[in-house]
Amino acid sequence: MNAETLLTRDRPTRDHRADFPGLAGGWSYLDSAATAQKPAPVxxxxxxxxxxxxxxxxxxxxxxxxxxxxxxxxxxxxxxxxxxxxxxxxxxxxxxxxxxxxxxxxxxxxxxxxxxxxxxxxxxxxxxxxxxxxxxxxxxxxxxxxxxxxxxxxxxxxxxxxxxxxxxxxxxxxxxxxxxxxxxxxxxxxxxxxxxxxxxxxxxxxxxxxxxxxxxxxxxxxxxxxxxxxxxxxxxxxxxxxxxxxxxxxxxxxxxxxxxxxxxxxxxxxxxxxxxxxxxxxxxxxxxxxxxxxxxxxIGIEAIDRHERGLARAARDALHGINSLTLFGPDDGTGILSFAMKGVHPHDIGTILDEEQVAIRAGHHCCQPLMETLGVPATARASFGIYSTAEDVEKLVKGLSRVQRIFGS
The missing domain is CATH 3.40.640.10 (Type I PLP-dependent aspartate aminotransferase-like (Major domain))
Known part of the structure; x- marks a missing residue:
């Protein structure tokens, strides 16, 4: 099953992005694991x-x-x-x-x-x-x-x-x-x-x-x-x-x-x-x-789960094509995806992605002992929410390709 089919199957019954004023202007917010954007009813x-x-x-x-x-x-x-x-x-x-x-x-x-x-x-x-x-x-x-x-x-x-x-x-x-x-x-x-x-x-x-x-x-x-x-x-x-x-x-x-x-x-x-x-x-x-x-x-928590997992799977499939990337965590996990790019600090990844209007997390994520276990000082992390879309995944992949070109990794 290709990524587009996954995203179509797992998409909620309607697009909820319009409910979130903080996402105006085409911003791809992929830091929901840190804190989620707030819908208008809240x-x-x-x-x-x-x-x-x-x-x-x-x-x-x-x-x-x-x-x-x-x-x-x-x-x-x-x-x-x-x-x-x-x-x-x-x-x-x-x-x-x-x-x-x-x-x-x-x-x-x-x-x-x-x-x-x-x-x-x-x-x-x-x-x-x-x-x-x-x-x-x-x-x-x-x-x-x-x-x-x-x-x-x-x-x-x-x-x-x-x-x-x-x-x-x-x-x-x-x-x-x-x-x-x-x-x-x-x-x-x-x-x-x-x-x-x-x-x-x-x-x-x-x-x-x-x-x-x-x-x-x-x-x-x-x-x-x-x-x-x-x-x-x-x-x-x-x-x-x-x-x-x-x-x-x-x-x-x-x-x-x-x-x-x-x-x-x-x-x-x-x-x-x-x-x-x-x-x-x-x-x-x-x-x-x-x-x-x-x-x-x-919306239904099960629908949210399906939606986020579909996006995470699509992102994993696309990022496997970047040889310099190491992906962390199980393939069947929730809508959280951490990764590292050889020769590039996660903070630099986050800064360049921000120029592309893509917001991710970069650092140790308040998990320094885990970073030691993984053998890295920090990771970059994309995390999805109910408002995340296939376009967000595409912008993430495109932005990481730009990071790779800039650093020659």
């Missing part, structure tokens, strides 16, 4: 929430505050349905996946991981799923183990299972690699972790915008993702945790909203999820996230 919802609808939540007794509180909590319920949680009370709004992981490390981790215990990560993890666990391990005397990659650059799930024993208290893994695009078998990892009494945390930043997520069916204990990668606003993210775990976790921060009573003698805390949302929350962020989820669901 922008409109944010503007309205900051305008004629704005009020605080959970405190005011006046009508507009009550209405905004309903909208904020409706966003929580919508998020729970989107990711298959059993209850809205299992959803904690945070600033992003980074804060979600730090919350789990500081609250659940500090109470359940101690000297001699082990935390298992993988070689492809984002710094946000490495550094919080390093900080915890250094503080309590725990040990971090790192599962290797397979020959096609996926997490080696067989080897990871062999690393598990009763000393392991937590396994923390990416559902989809932000560099390589491969997909983890979350249900398998949950079963393996639970088999030795450990918990499983999943970094779903690249999965939630691209593939179906069902946390209840998968068995994950914790699942985090960021709204801005799912066509929503920045500053809002999601931590899912099974209800019994949240019930047992101590607050992460102290302040308003997360309490029941406060006196000089003692303080009692609100039940989850409010216990973990100290201070005035990102009200408008939650409203924007709700609009983004509605937008994605109206």
């Amino acid at each position: 922008i409109d919802a944010i503007a309205k929430a900051y305008g004629e609808e704005y009020a605080t939540v959970h405190r005011g007794v006046y009508a507009r505050s009550a209405t905004m509180t309903e909208r904020y909590e409706a966003a929580r319920a919508r998020t729970a349905r989107f990711m298959g949680a059993d209850s809205a009370n299992e959803i904690v709004f945070v600033r992003g996946a980074t804060e979600g992981i730090n919350l789990v490390a500081a609250s659940w981790g500090a109470a359940n991981i101690g000297a001699g215990d082990r935390i298992v990560l993988s070689a492809l993890e984002h710094h946000s799923n490495i550094v919080p666990w390093q900080m915890l391990a250094e503080r309590v005397g725990a040990e971090i183990l790192v599962a290797p990659l397979t020959s096609d650059q996926r997490i080696d799930e067989d080897r990871l299972e062999e690393m598990l024993d009763e000393r392991v208290k937590l396994v923390a893994l990416a559902h989809v690699s932000n560099v390589l695009g491969g997909i983890l078998d979350v249900a398998r990892m949950a079963k393996a972790a639970h088999g030795v009494g450990a918990k499983l945390l999943i970094d779903g930043c690249q999965a939630a915008p691209r593939i179906p997520v069902d946390v209840s069916a998968s068995g994950a204990d914790f699942y985090v993702w960021s709204g801005h990668k799912l066509y929503g606003p920045t500053g809002i993210g999601v931590l899912y945790a099974k209800a019994p775990l949240l019930d047992d976790m101590a607050p992460y921060q102290g302040g308003g909203s997360m309490i029941e009573t406060v006196s000089w003698e003692s303080t009692s805390y609100a039940p989850p999820p409010q216990r973990f949302e100290a201070g005035t929350p990102h009200i408008v962020g939650a409203v924007g996230l709700h609009a983004a989820i509605d937008y994605v669901d109206a």
